[in-house]
Amino acid sequence: MLRLLLTRLLRLLPVTWGIVSVFFLLSRALPDDQLLARAIESQLDTGSRAITAPQRQALELQLRRRLGLDKPVFYFSIQRSATGGQSHWRWHGLRNQYHLWWLDVVRGELGRSYRDNKPVASLLIETLRFTLPFTAAAAFLAIGAALWLSLWMTRHSRWRSYLLTILYSLDALPLFVVALVLLYLLANPDMLALFPVYGFDNPEPTDTWLANVGSYLHHLALPVFSLVLITLPGLVTQLDASLQHELQTAYAVTARAKGLAFRQVVRHHTLRNALLPVVALVTDLLPAMVAGAVVVEVIFALPGMGRLLADAAAARDYPVLQGSVLLIASVRLLSHIVADGLYWQLDPRLRSQL
Amino acid sequence: MLRIAKFIFILFIITECIACSGPKKHSGTIRIRWAQDPETLDPLAMANIYADEGLNLLHTSLLAFDNPKGQLIPWLASKTPVVRYKDSLTLITYTLRDGATWDNGQPVQAHDVAFTLKAMNCPGLPNEGIKVRLDFIRDIQFDPHDSRRFTLVCKGKSPDYIRESGNFFILPEYALDKVGTLRPISLTYLQHSDTVTLARNPVLSAFVSRYQAADLAHHPDRLPGCGPYQLEQWQSGQFLRFRRKSNWWATQLRPFPIQLAAHPKAIEYRIIPNPGTSLLALREGTLDVYPLIPAKDFNSLRASASARQKLNFYTHPSYEIVTLGFNTKQPLLEDRLTRQALSHLLNIPGLIQATEYGLAERTVGLISKRSRPYYNDSLPLLSYDPAQTVVLLQKAGWLRQADGNWFRRTVNGAAQKLAFTINYRANDPLFEQIGLQFQNAAKAIGIAINLKPTESSLLSARLREGSYDVYIRTIAGNPFIFNFAPILHTASIGVLNYTRFGTANSDKLIEAISAEADQKRKVLLLRKFQLLLQQESPLVPLFFLPYRLVASNQIANLQPSGIKPGYEVKAIITQPAHNSQ
């Protein structure tokens, strides 16, 4: 078991490397004008000073040199001439952005953000500190609620189709609608002002420890709730479908026939098997915890990973993007291992294959 | 799993009861909504308007703008500078305000200005933008008798030099260059040597590494300015809190210059990206000022009686103008008749009514009516008149075919079909509304227009390269200078002249305007320019956007203005709640 785990973990390394490399090359293929415009053109508009195209190029070169973007992207490049199908292959050697970035990564350096000059590693850690509590709470609550709801539905089959329809309608709504409805209903001075509108309040020094935690959770309640609502339909429908299926299998029928209570049959016999297809969905929540949820973060003004990624992608903040893709890709690959481990736990027959 | 979930759920319920406390009272801290993090408070970088606003609390420049009055006023300079001309040079002499000191008690001196200019020109620092903005300053001369007097030597002549030369933050030399290692290095040397030579200079590289080690982006306190505030706390993506210095030098000045007033004890900028959330926070009372509020939210808020009791509403016409621009190098749009014809398809009054609730200022050119003598009031406003479009199109050689489309033959015999794409920044409802209206009007007379919202990096690349047909965007202007070279001069093609417009004639006119100091002649030139713009119509000015501002009625004296951020934060005073509406 341990050896298996170790080999699986070792196998992660080349895959992570591959994913980040593909991402690196893809992201560098996009125009990065916004990056330059922020530094140069934000100061130049009507009424200001005019610069000529060569002047701008010189500035652009200077900026690229400062950011390390003046070097070639990869070991070689292919330039296609505009006129014909002629392409020109060129070798650039080791002094290229890709090589240098990996050298830094191996040394444990992820670079600094182009936008705010913070070291990427500490930026990611700081952001995760805000993201993980609410995404993790949402994930646990969603799984718990999904289990409870689907077990409840096995006993109240009359309500089942109504509940499923409700879940379907929940799923038909875009996430921003769910979040906004919660916000406008539960944090509105005109409706119910049960929750604070945004963000965590600045912790005030006089507050006690308990009140701090209280205010923290109080602020997180709505974002967590909207994430739970958005995750539920997928989980419950899937769990319900497999529970319904398992309850009709021969072993469940036998178990009932030998006089076990329905509840017992469900909890001890069918649930374990029914969980198997859901594992893929549940383990998918793990990388989602790290990646955050941009819509919820924007609406509830949380400084999370989703917002960080979206802003970095829009501004072409390459160091931050590469760092977070590295992080998310590794967590995602880990989640695959976790999923396989869970399959192993739930269905011993699978052990021969993994 | 069920148990963990239950535990978390119960935890939420319990804390709910603990945390339920009433709304807090106004503490004298002004809380302002920002849509986005300022990202860096490095005084050389200035990444976005929020950073600019924050830096204005920390640092001071020689001159400042009195936004409501639209005037230039002395700030760190004791009075407006003395300007002399010598050969091809402009010499601008400033005297720093007596009594201005840094946080360590040392006076602000001419050497600090010299240090700032050198830092701006030192390669390897995040100064690309500011460097190009101030590259006309070639040297600084000190007054041997007065350490507060200095003269900026500027290349060439321009009436804008006064404003520009006073518009940068003065940085303290002692914080990063205690022993004055940069003093022997001249500004000319920095501006005229190539980067390789500069990179080899040990003094400069030591300075660059000191600068970088200070990590000023997030630690502005390591280069403290002589402004009234200091940064107290900054949670990225959440809030920034500035606090007034307890012993700020200007408070000792007698008589006290009004423009230096800094009323709020503390200013807190709350970063709330979503407009709806900001609106709720404003109503809840956890926010005092919501600047640049969308028109729809502004009006729905004003319609609510309960909101009116707690809030004050302000509007002010701005200098930000919405334009629709043509790529004048596109074969379809290269003749002015076609461009003129198409501009009559814009229903500008209808758009103003729909998007700004009727509150926007129309214009004939890029100059606002508020810049009275310069505005060419003899020109007619653009009319919404599809019939006129048809007439003009026919004049331009277009013929409507039986299938409803417009065709014409070019000089070399190729057939052209009148159909094109409009690019605008993605996710902007204003631009989308304008595009839709234009598309609808064009469709009615047989012109097929494709709307293409474009991601901003992609858009600015396409605009710069000229690979587009028509754009919609806003151009930020200001009431002080009329230099249209950046957006309409041929030398700016490939930079900011997105329309690629320019003739020898227009270039000459634009140059003459920016060089003209005499007001009467300037009026004539600018009127001529507006006429030219309307005739050539490389871009169609639609309207000046109004800036809207909503603030709690517990604060007053916001001095709303038409220049971003749209209010004067240092002037805000708290007052007992009353309803001014």
Next chain:
Amino acid sequence: MSFSSYFSNRRKLVALGWLAFLLLVAALADWLPLPYAPGDSDLTHLSEPPFTALAASRHWLGTDPLGRDLLAGLVFGARTTLIISIPAALLAVGVGILLGSAAGFWGNTSLRVSLGHCFGVGGLLLTGFLSIFRLWPAPELAWPLTATSFALVSLLATRHVELLQRVTLTFPVDQLVMSAIALLESIPRLILVLVIASVQESSVFTLLLVLSLTYWTGPARLIRAEVMRIRALPYIEAVRATGLTNMSILIYHVLPNASRSVRTAFPLSIAALIGLETTLSFLGIGLPTEIASWGRLMATARLDSAAWWLIVEPGLLLLGTMLALRQLARPDEHTGK
């Protein structure tokens, strides 16, 4: 016929009826007597609530914040749903089933491929890539090179080179598919979409491609898990003993039992894909703005949070479609008894 199966069939009929209605509306959209076209912006009636229309304005179901008629939007949005969202969902599920089942069935060790085939397929992919993007070092060599490599590839892949046939490699299908999934799911969507858009001009085909390319990973993971489970069941061992090829075991014996989770997820994926399509359209990569879609109608609610009708009306249609698809996709659990 038992009562329950009759009931289930009647539900299916209703579901079919709903989809047929949508299809009819979508097909006849151009000829329906609608007062407005979907792209028409009525500047004088922005955000008008439904059923308040005076005879003069005739926006029976209201308008969105940009003044577009909601009725027209819903009718033409049905067309978009039928042309884009449902096919994209089917395509994504198809690709997901293909790759996911291959990954689950062969795992990392079971598929052995001869060296010849490896070279063959690898060479083909490389030549294909270079030819499609016209990246050959010299254009005049492109055709001769393509032809030679094609000949070489066919030679390698056939049984002519004995050695290459005898040496076999295990082909880690599972590893590859899971890596591809991780790749697609880890890259920020904005970057991925912009890259595709910069290679391909935006069109219905590109949109289908982008949608299914980003969405197949979910169904693939679901089906992989199911196939892995079923493969370990005793009856597959029994089938194996009959000497059937792997392919036919997978298709005839594994997949029919493994599709339940995907079928359950399918109706929900429509909503997700409509959301995705909306995001793309806002970036100018999806459909042209004058083509209406339910997702975009709902998204305009961002501009006017009081306009409940922007959510409710398209939301109900979407819900109806999802429920109909659920009825059609759901395994007939009742008929077996």
